[in-house]
Amino acid sequence: MSDRLAMPKSWHVESKPHKFCPGCGHGLILKVLGEVIDELDIQEKLVFGCDIGCSLLAWDFFDADTVQTHHGRTTPVMVGIKRANPELLCIAYMGDGGGYAIGAQHLVNAAFRNERIMVLLVNNTNYGMTGGQMAPTTLPGQKTETSPFGRDPEETGYPAQGPEMVAAVVPPGAYVARATCANMKQMKRFMKKAVENQVAGRGFSFLEVLSTCPTNWRTSARQTWEFLEKEMAGYFKTGEFTTPGDRREK
Amino acid sequence: MGTTVKIAIAGEGGQGVQALADILAEAANDEGKEALYIPNFGIEQRGGVSLAFVQIATEPIGSPKFRHGDIVIALSERAISRTRQYITEDTLLVYDSSLVAPPEVDDEAIGLQTYDSVAPEAMAGAVSEQPKPGKVRLTRRAGRVVGIPATDTARQELHPRVFNMIVLGAAVRAAGMVKMEAIKKALESRFKSKFAGNPGLRELNYRALQRGVELVEAALAREEVRH
Amino acid sequence: MQRTLPFSENRVFVTGNEAVAWAALAAGADIMFGYPITPQNEIMHYWTRLAPAYGKKFLQTEDELSAGFTTIGGVLAGRKAFSATAGPGTVLFQEPVTMAEMMRIPMVVIIQQRGGPSTATVIYSQQEVNLAAFGGNGEGWRVVYSTANHQELYDYTIKAFNVAWTYRFPVFVLGDGYQAKMRESLVMYDPASRGMELAPAEAVVGKPGRPGSSRPAVHLRNAFSVEEELYESIMPGEEEFRSMARRVVEHDEEGTRGAELVIISHGVVSRAAVAAIKRLKEKGIKAGYFRPVTIRPFPEEALQRAVALCPRLLVVESALGQLARLVKEALFNRPVESFDTIFRPGVGITAEELVEAVIKIRQGGTTCV
Structure with missing residues (x-):
């Protein structure tokens, strides 16, 4: 089949077509991850953990051992697996709510401890699965179900800068970056480096990817890409982050 | 039928209350007795009275803490106040007479324990009355009250540091359930390296234990005479 | 490393928390995840001192949620992982324990009950019965052993690991602050020397083979799209819980x-x-x-x-x-x-x-x- 050829080998064919909404960025991100899994040939050692939220739909996405956990708790489950069997490669897949709100303490402490796992966090500026509520990453003025008149930074603060926060607290050896669905080449480069960082056992790996949510943004295809490339890009700078360790090395 | 001896030990922080309770229970256990030691722990704070519960028995031990002690050992004025609730007519109260004046057993105050028969206002009045300086008033009459000059004896005859060994000796004599040999064995295992480095230390501790025994015996003998 | 127990039978005079740490070792526990809370702290203190000599591991987590979920991770990776908690920590433990119930993950947690509600006292209580037996959004698929003395703390901690890994339900050992902190005698033993067999731990994820080709990938989930799907998933679990119940129920x-x-x-x-x-x-x-x-x-x-x-x-x-x-x-x-x-x-x-x-x-x- 021709579309089978387009799929990464590590994808679980029986669960395709996948369950994400049309225009959602999850499919793109998981495609890039699939390619990286293939290229680095890590399928046998991989344990993929998915959070609750839209990420839960990835529970049978790969032909890789996968654990669906609770909202915010994928990081500690992956930490437990890695600590118990350091041979395995653990990727915790979550949204901005899971990583920056309900599971923020786990993210921060995994970063403090330089846990040898990777956190892959999808930032789409809202809680998608629950119907489009305000997230820590919602942009100022952005309308959501719980900020119907637009997010007012006076009242609810500014969008969470996740990679910036993680980069500030990790010890040497960590890898921290932000990518976007609008730049697949860069995303793949960062994704590969993040995975390789864990393979090398250097330290904590953290990649945030800016993504799209036309369903809850209530945007057309054109508006969706405009929001991603203009609005979101204005607040969230893509690139690799200098960590304290890097600075010390210099 | 088995016997159980319930011992409450109280003192100021640094007096070694927990250590001596622990050693007493451990020695009893080594002798093949049933033994239980539990510290009265809580939210950590400085300046409180340190309280330990020990039970030594020839049968399985019930609840870890108890309402009334067969022996209450109080090593400071505050410790006597703190342990009041554990004292009954059957209790042997041992206190350090070098630190406090003898506890005053006040017959009026004793009546207060029968709450049913005392009018609330009379109780309130009695409760608000301050104890006389240097005296500790017991609201319950202890069966026997013996004062031992543990601090003075440690300072004058031995070494201030072995104060709690004197008290331990007193406790062993008062409890009558544990042989001194078992106590010495427990000390040996606990202070093995210290004793090895300074054999004189072993002798000093043994003498302190012995003094504790003698002090209680002397005090009990005085009690006998008085009655 | 991986030394065996230094005794086959040993009469000791220790605190309950020390007895638990030794029992976990005797039961073949590999790794402990814990968060400090009185009165269980000394379980961690003893475990961290024993761990290096016996090739065991420990991680102090950021909270009890993490302690529970890292424990689950350790179990999925094929290790006998366990934790210990009390009071407000037992409340937080309900979340990971429900995941263990749903996904049939063996898990052992020692609870040393303290006073409640709220922070209350760190000393003693029996107010965590409801939580231990029925906490969480589920049906109470857990085994709860309420111990009365140090011998039982030791015996039932070993049993807890065996029951958890035999039937794949979470198991609580319900002690209390008195049992945690008091010293009394017990006989510690090597289960092997009494002919006891320890239930083996088995990895759920990361087994040998290439997922999707030489073996199917393991896809574990706890979320369902439709009502009937959940019902179909729960009823066999309930049946297994009841059948296990007949075998593990105990009284005196x-x-x-x-x-x-x-x-x-x-x-x-x-x-x-x-x-x-x-x-x-x-x-x-x-x-x-x-x-x-x-x-x-x-x-x-x-x-x-x-x-x-x-x-x-x-x-x-x-x-x-x-x-x-x-x-x-x-x-x-x-x-x-x-x-x-x-x-x-x-x-x-x-x-x-x-x-x-x-x-x-x-x-x-x-x-x-």
Whole structure:
């Protein structure tokens, strides 16, 4: 089949077509991850953990051992697996709510401890699965179900800068970056480096990817890409982050 | 039928209350007795009275803490106040007479324990009355009250540091359930390296234990005479 | 490394927390995840001191949620992982434990009960019965052993690992602050020297082979799209829980036959009950004692049998009726008048109190609060 050829080998064919909404960025991100899994040939050692939220739909996405956990708790489950069997490669897949709100303490402490796992966090500026509520990453003025008149930074603060926060607290050896669905080449480069960082056992790996949510943004295809490339890009700078360790090395 | 001896030990922080309770229970256990030691722990704070519960028995031990002690050992004025609730007519109260004046057993105050028969206002009045300086008033009459000059004896005859060994000796004599040999064995295992480095230390501790025994015996003998 | 236990049989005089750490070692535990909370801290203290010599591991997590979920991760990776907690920590543990219930992940957690609600005291209570047995958004698919002394702490901690890894349900050992901090004697032993077999741990994820080609990938989930899907998933679990329940349920009783009154208690309070019936016997009063060892599953049939002919029951606990609720449910057809209770949340109960209470009840009084 021709579309089978387009799929990464590590994808679980029986669960395709996948369950994400049309225009959602999850499919793109998981495609890039699939390619990286293939290229680095890590399928046998991989344990993929998915959070609750839209990420839960990835529970049978790969032909890789996968654990669906609770909202915010994928990081500690992956930490437990890695600590118990350091041979395995653990990727915790979550949204901005899971990583920056309900599971923020786990993210921060995994970063403090330089846990040898990777956190892959999808930032789409809202809680998608629950119907489009305000997230820590919602942009100022952005309308959501719980900020119907637009997010007012006076009242609810500014969008969470996740990679910036993680980069500030990790010890040497960590890898921290932000990518976007609008730049697949860069995303793949960062994704590969993040995975390789864990393979090398250097330290904590953290990649945030800016993504799209036309369903809850209530945007057309054109508006969706405009929001991603203009609005979101204005607040969230893509690139690799200098960590304290890097600075010390210099 | 088995016997159980319930011992409450109280003192100021640094007096070694927990250590001596622990050693007493451990020695009893080594002798093949049933033994239980539990510290009265809580939210950590400085300046409180340190309280330990020990039970030594020839049968399985019930609840870890108890309402009334067969022996209450109080090593400071505050410790006597703190342990009041554990004292009954059957209790042997041992206190350090070098630190406090003898506890005053006040017959009026004793009546207060029968709450049913005392009018609330009379109780309130009695409760608000301050104890006389240097005296500790017991609201319950202890069966026997013996004062031992543990601090003075440690300072004058031995070494201030072995104060709690004197008290331990007193406790062993008062409890009558544990042989001194078992106590010495427990000390040996606990202070093995210290004793090895300074054999004189072993002798000093043994003498302190012995003094504790003698002090209680002397005090009990005085009690006998008085009655 | 990986040294075996330094004893086959060893009579010791230790705290309950130390007994638990040794029991976990004896049970073949590999890794502990924990977060500090009194009165369980010394379990971690002893474990971290034992761990290096025996090739074991430890991680201090950021909170009890993390302690629970890292424990689950460790188990999925094929290790015998465990944790210990108390009070507000037991509340946070409900979330990971429900995941273990749903996904049939074996898990052992030692609970050393402290006072509640809120921060309350760090000392002692029996107020975590409800939480241990039925906490979480589920059906209470857990085994709860309520221990009364150090020997039981040791025995049931070993048993907890075996039951968890045999039946794949979470298991709590329900101790308390008194048991945690007191010292008394027990015999620690190497299970092998008594011919006990330890249930093996098996990896769920990361097994050999290439997922999707040489073996199917493991896809574990706890979220379902449709109602019926959940129902279909739960009912076999309930069936397995019930069938396990028949095999693991345990109780203890003494002098219930022909008793004019039976004292019902659990955990450390049972020590007072045992001592009380002995003293009552000396006074010519025939009182019995019944104690659920497993709070969940509850020994309902055994209790019904034990008290069927007994006119009066005295339910005693350091809580306001958490045990009594389970007792009354098991004895639902008994007249309310036949129950007396002593409820003392957060404080200990002595044999003397029980003796006095029983005498008062016989004289026509009541102890109900």
